[in-house]
Amino acid sequence: MRQTRRLVALLILSAGIAAAVLLFAMPAGAQEATDPAPPVYNPYPPGILPANVNSELARVLREIAVIENEAIGQWHALPPPMLTGQPPTLQGSGYSAVRILGKLMNFDRNMSPLKNIACASCHMPYAGFSGPIPSVNLTMVAYPGSFRFRAGKRTAQRYTYSPDFPVLNYNTEQGAFFGGNFWDARSTGYLLQSADAEQAQHPPVDTQEMAMPDTACIAFRLSTAVYKPLFEEIWGVDSLNISFPSNTEQICDTPGGAATFGGNTTPVGLSPVDRERANTVYDHWGQSISFYEASPDVSAFSSKFDAFLANKYTFTAAEMAGYKLFRGKANCNSCHLDGRSTAPTPPPPEGSAPGGEDTGAAASTAPLFTCFGYANLGLPKNPRDAFYYQTTPDSLGFTANAGGFTYTDLGLGTFLRSGFGSAPNPNSAWKPFAETSDGRMQTSTARDVALTPPQCPTTEAPGPYFQKEFFHNGYIKSLKQLVHFYNTRDVYRMPVESGDCPSGTVERVTCWPAAEVPQNQDMTIGKLDLTEAEENQLVAFLETLSDGFTRPYPDINTYTGACMSGGTAATQGNSTLISASKMAPH
Amino acid sequence: MKNQILIWTIVACIGTLLISNPARAQLIPPAKKAAHVEISQGPEIESAKANEVIIRWTSNNPGGSDEHFGVVHYGKSATDLSQTAKSHIRLNQGHVETVFRVRVEGLEAHKTYYYKVDSQQADGTSDGVTSPVNKFATP
Numbered sequence: 001m002r003q004t005r006r007l008v009a010l011l012i013l014s015a016g017i018a019a020a021v022l023l024f025a026m027p028a029g030a031q032e033a034t035d036p037a038p039p040v041y042n043p044y045p046p047g048i049l050p051a052n053v054n055s056e057l058a059r060v061l062r063e064i065a066v067i068e069n070e071a072i073g074q075w076h077a078l079p080p081p082m083l084t085g086q087p088p089t090l091q092g093s094g095y096s097a098v099r100i101l102g103k104l105m106n107f108d109r110n111m112s113p114l115k116n117i118a119c120a121s122c123h124m125p126y127a128g129f130s131g132p133i134p135s136v137n138l139t140m141v142a143y144p145g146s147f148r149f150r151a152g153k154r155t156a157q158r159y160t161y162s163p164d165f166p167v168l169n170y171n172t173e174q175g176a177f178f179g180g181n182f183w184d185a186r187s188t189g190y191l192l193q194s195a196d197a198e199q200a201q202h203p204p205v206d207t208q209e210m211a212m213p214d215t216a217c218i219a220f221r222l223s224t225a226v227y228k229p230l231f232e233e234i235w236g237v238d239s240l241n242i243s244f245p246s247n248t249e250q251i252c253d254t255p256g257g258a259a260t261f262g263g264n265t266t267p268v269g270l271s272p273v274d275r276e277r278a279n280t281v282y283d284h285w286g287q288s289i290s291f292y293e294a295s296p297d298v299s300a301f302s303s304k305f306d307a308f309l310a311n312k313y314t315f316t317a318a319e320m321a322g323y324k325l326f327r328g329k330a331n332c333n334s335c336h337l338d339g340r341s342t343a344p345t346p347p348p349p350e351g352s353a354p355g356g357e358d359t360g361a362a363a364s365t366a367p368l369f370t371c372f373g374y375a376n377l378g379l380p381k382n383p384r385d386a387f388y389y390q391t392t393p394d395s396l397g398f399t400a401n402a403g404g405f406t407y408t409d410l411g412l413g414t415f416l417r418s419g420f421g422s423a424p425n426p427n428s429a430w431k432p433f434a435e436t437s438d439g440r441m442q443t444s445t446a447r448d449v450a451l452t453p454p455q456c457p458t459t460e461a462p463g464p465y466f467q468k469e470f471f472h473n474g475y476i477k478s479l480k481q482l483v484h485f486y487n488t489r490d491v492y493r494m495p496v497e498s499g500d501c502p503s504g505t506v507e508r509v510t511c512w513p514a515a516e517v518p519q520n521q522d523m524t525i526g527k528l529d530l531t532e533a534e535e536n537q538l539v540a541f542l543e544t545l546s547d548g549f550t551r552p553y554p555d556i557n558t559y560t561g562a563c564m565s566g567g568t569a570a571t572q573g574n575s576t577l578i579s580a581s582k583m584a585p586h
Numbered sequence: 587m588k589n590q591i592l593i594w595t596i597v598a599c600i601g602t603l604l605i606s607n608p609a610r611a612q613l614i615p616p617a618k619k620a621a622h623v624e625i626s627q628g629p630e631i632e633s634a635k636a637n638e639v640i641i642r643w644t645s646n647n648p649g650g651s652d653e654h655f656g657v658v659h660y661g662k663s664a665t666d667l668s669q670t671a672k673s674h675i676r677l678n679q680g681h682v683e684t685v686f687r688v689r690v691e692g693l694e695a696h697k698t699y700y701y702k703v704d705s706q707q708a709d710g711t712s713d714g715v716t717s718p719v720n721k722f723a724t725p
Contacts, residue, residue: 166613173616175708176653327680334652334678337614371652372613375676490633490640490687523656523673523687527632527640 041394042149047578048389049149050135056561057121057144060132061109063558064120068107070555072226074100081233090234095295097234102292104227105285111221112146112210113255119203119210119289122156125555127468128448128546129159129298134467134564138573140386141474142208147255150208150400153387153409153421154183155474160448160547163196163294165372170430177412177433178372183441183472184415185374186423196293197286202423204285205265207257208390208400216268217252219281220244235284242274242281259397297554301366303447304544315544321534322541330486330528330538335375336446339367369446369545374412375522376439378489378515380498381408382475383580405580409473410517413438439517441472450479451546454556456563460539461572464563473516477573479539481508484570487535488512490526499579507577509570539569617649617679623713629703631722632687636695639722640687643703645715647684651708652677656686660701664719667702698723 042049050056078100082091090097105111109118122143124132131137136144142152168180168188181187181199189195203209204218212218222231223240232239251267254260261267270278292298307313315323326332388407390400401407407421415422416434425431449470450459456466460478470476475498476485485508492512494501501511515521530538547553628643641658648654654677659667671690678684686705693699702717 171613172709174651174653176651178613331678331681331685333680334676371676373676375674520674521689522675523640523689524675526687527642 040148041390043392044140044149044386044389047576048140048384048386050133050139052135053133053144053149056133056135057116057148059561060121060124061116063124063132063560064107064109064118066558067120067125067555068104068109068118071100071103071107075104075227075230094234097230098288098291099295099297100292101227101230101234102288102290102295103297104225104230105222105289106292108221108225110225111204111212111218113212113217113253114146116148117144117146117210119200122203122209123159124558125298125553126451126453126557126559127158127466128451129293131156131469132559132561134561137467137469137474138477138576139384141382141384141469142386145206145208145255146211147208147394147396147398149386150211150255150390150394150398151386152206152208153385153401153407154472155469157181157183157442157444158448159293159298160451161299161368161370161445162199163194163290163299164368164445165195165370165442167193167195170433176373177430177437177440180442184411184422185442186415188426190426192283192286194287194290197283197290200286200289201282205256207255207398211255211257213251213254213256213258213261214266214268215282216242216244216266216270216275216278217248218285219278220248220252220268222281222285231284234288235281239277239281239284242277243271244274245269255396255398257396257398300547300551300553302547302550302553304546304549306366307550308544312550316540318537318540319544322537322539323544325530325534325538326541329534330483330530331524332446332486332538333369334524335371335373335443336369337367337371338369370443373443374437374440375443375524376411376441376515376517376520377471377485377525378439378518378521379471379473379475379485380513381516381580382473383498383578384576385473408516410438411472412440412442436520439515439520446542447545448547449482449545450543451548451553451556453559453563455559458543460569461564461567462569463565465565466559467564467573476508478569479542480535480569481572483530483535483538483542484509485512486525487528487530488526497580499577506571507574614652614679616651617647617677619649620646620713622646623648623705623715625703625715625717626683629701629717629720634722634725636724637693638689638691639693639724640689641701641703641722642685642687643717644683644685645705645713647677647679647681648705648707648713649677649679650711650713652679653708654684655706655708656688657704657706657712658688658690658701659704660690660699662697662699664700664721667700667719672706693724695724 079093084091106119109115122131123129144151162181165181166179168185170177179195181195187195187199189198192198204212205215219242248268304313308315387401388405391402391404393399413434416425416430416437418425452459452466456464458465459468470482476482489512492510494511496513498513501507505511548556623645625643625645629641632640632642654675655672658671660669661667671688673688698721700719700721702719704715705713
C-alpha cells in the first residue's frame with residue numbers, strides 16, 4: 001500500500017515536472033502549438049533544396065519562439081503606462097514600449113497565413129539579422145516562404161542600420177540615387193517618410209515570403225495577438241476596433257497569389273472606415289518594427305571598430321593593415337564610407353597629401369560604412385537561385401517566375417520601370433534613369449557583414465564557421481571570396497556561366513563567370529592589385545565591424561544549429577556549384 | 587548555458603535602456619572641383635581581348651560629383667575618334683589621386699585602334715583632361 005502511494009506520489013511529481021517543463025518550453029500563448037502541414041510545392045531539380053530544409057525551418061521556429069517569449073517577458077516588465085502631456089506621450093516608457101512591440105511583431109509566426117514563418121525567419125540576430133540557415137545560404141539563396149517551397153529571388157538583407165537609409169531620392173548634384181530599402185530600392189518610404197518602416201510592409205504580403213493575401217490580415221492577426229494590449233496602449237485603445245467579416249479567418253489562412261483571389265489584393269471585405277483603420281494599423285506595424293531595428297537591440301554600434309574610434313581598443317597588426325587598405329589602395333570607403341573622408345586634403349597643387357592615402361578628418365562618431373547608393377558590381381548569375389525554377393503553377397494556381405532562367409535581375413532599373421518582380425515606382429520623374437540604373441543594387445553597410453553566432457565565430461572556412469551568403473544573389477560564400485571578387489573581377493573574368501569555368505581554372509579563385517548585367521558595371525573595382533596577404537588583412541578588418549564587442553549583442557546566443565568546418569575560405573561552397581547550362585530550364 | 591543566456595539577456599535589456607545611439611552619418615556633399623585635372627600615369631591598356639579592352643589611367647582627383655565617368659574616345663584612325671565608351675566609377679573624396687578604368691566593348695579582332703581619354707562629372711560635364719592620342723591592337 002505504502003509502495004503504491006509512493007508510486008502515485010512519484011507519478012504525480014513526474015507529471016508535475018513534465019508539465020512545468022512543457023509550460024516553460026511552450027510559447028506563452030503567442031505561438032501556435034503545432035505546425036499546420038502546408039501543401040508542398042517542389043518544382044526544383046534535385047539538389048536545389050537543401051536536404052535538411054525542413055528540420056532547419058523547424059529549428060529556426062523554435063529559436064523564434066524563445067525570443068518571442070523573452071519579448072513577452074520584457075513587455076510584462078514595463079512600468080504602468082503614463083500617457084500625459086500635449087500631444088499625449090507615454091512618459092518614461094514610450095521608447096521601450098515601441099521597441100518591444102516591434103520585437104514582438106518581428107518574432108511573431110502568426111503573421112503568415114499558415115502561421116509558420118515570422119519576419120525573423122529570414123532575419124535572425126545571430127546572423128546580423130540576415131539569413132539564419134547555413135544550408136539555405138549555401139544552396140537556394142532565397143528563403144522558403146509560408147507556402148513551402150515558394151521562395152523569393154534574393155538574399156535576406158541585414159536589418160542592421162537599415163533605418164538610417166533616408167527616403168529614396170535622386171540627388172541632382174551627385175547624379176545618383178540615395179536611400180530607400182531593399183536591394184532594388186523598392187521601399188522608398190515616401191508615404192511614411194521612412195524607407196525602413198515601409199520595408200517592413202513588403203514581406204508580409206509578398207507572395208513568396210510571408211504571403212498574406214491582404215494587408216488587413218496583419219490587423220486581423222494583431223487583433224488576436226497576446227500582445228494586443230501593448231499595441232492598443234501605444235497606438236490607441238480603438239486602434240484595432242475593426243469589424244472583420246466572418247470569412248476573414250479563411251481568407252487570411254490562404255496564401256496570397258492564390259487563383260481564388262483573382263488578383264484582388266484586398267479580398268477582406270471591409271467598410272471604407274474599417275479599411276482605413278486597417279491601413280493605419282499596417283503603418284503602425286511598419287513603424288514599430290522600424291523602431292526596433294533602429295534601437296540598440298539591432299543597430300548597436302558596439303563593434304571593435306566603435307571601440308577603436310573611442311580609443312578603447314587597439315587594432316591588431318592585421319586589422320590595422322586592413323583598415324588602411326580599406327581607406328587606401330582597396331578604395332572600399334569610396335562607397336562604404338568610414339566617416340573619415342568628408343574633409344579631404346585638396347588635390348595638388350593646393351594640397352600635399354601623400355598619394356593614395358586618406359587624410360580626411362573624422363567627421364562622424366558613428367560611420368555607417370555605406371554611401372546609401374547603388375552600384376552594379378557585375379556579379380555572375382547564380383544558377384542556384386530558387387527563383388529560376390518556379391516556372392509551373394503551385395496547387396493554388398500561382399507561378400512565381402514563368403520566364404525561368406531567362407529572368408535577369410536588373411535591380412534598381414527594374415524598380416524604376418515598375419517592372420516584374422519589383423514594386424510600383426511612385427515617382428514617374430525617375431523613370432528616365434532606369435537604363436543607367438540597370439544592374440545596380442544597394443550598397444549595404446559593411447557593418448555586421450561578418451557577424452555570426454558565438455559558437456561558430458567566423459564566416460570563413462576552415463572554421464568552425466557559420467555559412468553566410470553575400471551580395472544580392474548569394475553568389476559569394478565567404479568574405480575572402482568577397483574581397484577577392486573586388487580585387488580580381490576583371491583579371492579572371494571569363495565568358496562562361498557559373499559552373500562552366502574551363503579546366504585548369506577554379507571558380508571564384510581564378511575564374512569569374514560573366515556578369516549577369518554587363519552594362520553599367522562599376523569600374524572603381526575589378527583590379528585592385530591586392531596581394532593574398534592584403535586580401536586577408538581586409539577580411540580581418542571587416543571582422544572588426546561586428547556588433548557585440550563592447551557589450552553583448554542581444555539574442556546572439558539563440559542559435560541552436562551546427563557549425564561547419566573544413567576546406568578553405570577561397571573555395572568555400574565550391575562543392576555545391578552547379579552548371580547553369582546543364583541544370584536550368586531555358 | 588541557460589544561466590549564461592539569462593545573464594546576457596538581463597545585461598542586454600538593461601543596456602538597451604541606458605544606451606542611445608550616437609549621431610549618425612549623413613549624405614556627403616560633392617567635393618570641391620580641382621582647378622586642373624592632369625594624368626599622372628597612363629593611359630594604358632590594362633587588358634585586351636579580341637572584342638574588348640580595358641583602358642586605365644590615373645589623374646589627380648577631379649572632385650565634383652562622386653558619381654563620375656571615365657571616357658574613351660576611339661576609332662580606327664588617329665584623326666577619327668568618333669566612338670565613345672564610358673564607364674562609371676565613384677570618387678573617393680579622401681584620395682588625392684583617382685584611377686579611371688574604362689571598358690571598351692564591341693571591338694573587331696586583329697585591328698588597330700586609336701584613342702584618347704577624358705573624365706566626366708555625373709551631369710556629363712568634361713573634366714577637361716589633356717590626353718595624348720595612343721593606339722592599341724586587339725589580339
